[in-house]
Amino acid sequence: MKLxxxxxxxxxxxxxxxxxxxxxxAAKECAGDDYEIV
Structure with a gap:
């Protein structure tokens, strides 16, 4: 996970x-598809 x-x-x-x-x-701009929302 990048973000x-x-x-x-x-x-x-x-x-x-x-x-x-x-x-x-916003997350896709920063980390592409490598993010999670917790």
Whole structure:
């Protein structure tokens, strides 16, 4: 793993999809496909 993203998402159902799409886009710019979201 080149990049690990750790975030607290307690009570965040209303914006989880937006969070995932933004974080994934940023991670792909930095690490390609070698990242994880924890």
């Amino acid at each position: 690990s993203i750790v975030a607290t998402l307690y009570q965040s159902a209303s914006y989880i999809e937006e969070f995932h799409s933004r974080v994934s886009a």
